[in-house]
Each structure stands twice: as structure tokens, then as C-alpha cells.
Amino acid sequence: MPKSTFFNLKKEKRARIIEAAGQEFSQQPLYNASINNIIKTAKIPRGSFYQYFEDLPDLYGYYFSLILENIQEDLIDSVYKDGGDIFKAVQEYASIYLEDILAGPHHNFYKNFFLGANIAIQSKKGGHGPGFDVYHSERLNQLRVRLKEVVNWEQLKVENEDDQNALQQLIMMIFFHSFANYFVHAIDSQKHPEDVLKEIKRNLSWLEFGVRRMEEQ
Template sequence: MPKITFFNLPEDKRENLVHAAKKEFARVPLYQASISNIIKDAKIPRGSFYQYFDDKEDAFFYLLNSHVSAYKMYFLETLQKNNGDIFDAMIDFYTAIITEERENLQFLRNLFLNMTHRIENVMARSFGENDLNENFRKISNLINKERLNMQDEQELFHMMQIISSVTFHNIVKKFAGELPFDEAVHNYSTEIYLLKKGFASI
């Protein structure tokens, strides 16, 4: 977490710094980003940066968290809009991610192509994974389970794990392969379809 001094900053100065950081993390992934670039761009002295953040990662995860919070809300809305159909909702959500604009897109690209477990964890936490935690319950309640083959909450949990693995992987593929939009959506839809249908007659 950023230090108190960061939040005490006058709004314009803070936003300026945030923008500089975002720009750097859109340019290159976390481990290649340089504080020097951020402070040069934000026109603040080196010492000040460390007045606000512990280090590079601190700034990065601050940005990441705000992104994730936004997506989390968007996901819940999408799920409702699709009347609890998790599969249709996922496809909507997937297309939204890969349709992001410029700087956001670059940020996401660097994010997904360099998806460390630590980063994935931050994302998944809000996406309803991890434990049978509050987030998972919130999502679980919105899901229409009528046509689902899930026996209990455990299975539902694992189903969500699988769906998110597959979704992450498809996003990575899209960003890495520079696939055209249509092809990316088609691939993802195919995989979602296969997940619904199942792989084998048991």
C-alpha cells in the first residue's frame, strides 16, 4: 500500500504521479519498469517517490488494484445482465477485456504476458476465486444453477477455477498472438462450449 503521504497529496499532483506510473507500466512489464522514468515523467525528485511508495511494486499493485476493482464490478453487472448464465457472461467479459483502449490495453498486455502468481492472485481474489470467500459467494448467488451439473458448492468452486484458468489463458493467447478480434472470440467461445458439453462420455 502507498504511504499516507501519498493520499495526503493534492489531487492534481497525485493524479499526475499516477498517470506517470501508469504510462511506465503500459510501456514495459513490472520487472522492466524503472522508477527513474516515472519520476522523470512526473517531474518529482527521487526521494519524493519513496515518500509515497515503498518501491516499484508498491506503485504497481496500487494501480493494479484499482483496475481490478473496476473489472470486478463490471463482471458482476455482466453476470446479472446475462440472467446468471455464467457462460454467456464470461464471453461478454472476455470481449470487454480484449476491446480495451490504448494505454489501458498496453497495461493489460504487459500484465497478462507477465502474469506472475502474485499478480494472478490479486486478480483472482476479486474475480471470486481462492477461498470460498465473500466474493465467491457473491458470484455464486448470481449464477443460475438450473442447467448446471454441479453437485455442490465445492464443484461449483472448481468449475469457476477452471473457467478462470481458461479465460486467463485465452486472454494471454490473444495478447501474445495478436490474433484478430473475431478469431480470438471464436476460440474462446469454442472452449467455453467444450467446457459445457464435457470431454468424454464417462
């Protein structure tokens, strides 16, 4: 979180800094981004930067939260318009948001964010593209295939191989997500180890049986 000094700044200056940050984070993923570039673009002296922010991730986090706020606001509108149906709303909102992501001014930021966020890894010169090989080790591929063979798909509403892959991914996501949640909240000890298991259980069972309440019939 930026320091109070930053929020005391005149709007214009603050905007200039945010703008510069946006530029930098669009050109480089956080990992390669540099404070130097930002202060040069924003035309503030080095010392000032540290008067406003703890460090680069601090600014990054702030910048990201600004964008996230926009998303949330729009999503809320969508939900509201859809009479509270969050599933419908998210879907509808996704089409709008997609436009924004692909054509909007934040396109490159999103790209860097998503590529980096997922795994927190980005090599400069990967095999293909910006380098991203974590999930592509040969062994890992074998294992993915093996898992697919071992699962009894008959129990599930999964029509084709593509779906199978997606579902596997989703389950792993939930698994990791729950653990991540633990670490985030364990910091201020709001969460105990057993809670992780409960959370995984709950989230998975939502996915298994659905969260929509069905009409009595």
C-alpha cells in the first residue's frame, strides 16, 4: 500500500506517476520492471519514489488494485441489471471485458499480468514467446495424460478430451487456490490448517454438485 505521502500529492502528480507505472508495467512484467524507468517517465526524483512507495511491488499492487476496482464496479452493474444472477452476469460481463482487454489501453498490462500472475514466472527468452515452460515439462505432460487415464470419466458430465483437460485444470486451480488462501490468511492467523481442508472440500463439492439451488420438482 502506498504511503500516506503519496495520497497527499496533488491529483495531477499522482496521475502522472500512475500513468508512468502503467506504461512500465505494460512494457515489462513486474519482474523486469524498473523504478528508474518509472521515475524518469514521471519526472520525479528517485528519493520521492521511496517517499511514496515501499518498493516496486508496492506500486504494482496499487496499480493493479485500481484496475481491479474498475472490473468490480462494472461487474456489480452487470449483476444488478441481471436481477442478482451472478452467473449470468459474469458471463455477460466477460464479453464486454474481453473487448476492453483485447483492444483497450490496458491490453499489454493484462497480458503481462496474466502471464506472470498465474505462475509468477517469466523468462526473457523462453522457447516460444516470452518463455513459459513450467507447465510443459515432458514428465508433467505424461503425468497429465496418466491422470486422465486413471480418472473414471463416466461419473462426470464431461463430453470430450478438451473438457477433460479443462476440468482437471479447474480442479487443480481450486486445490491450489485454497492452499494459497491459507498462506495469505495464516499471516494474521485468521486461518488454521484444518480450514484449508474444509475449504477444499466445500469448493470441490460446489464444483461437483453445483451451487445453483434447483427448483423442487
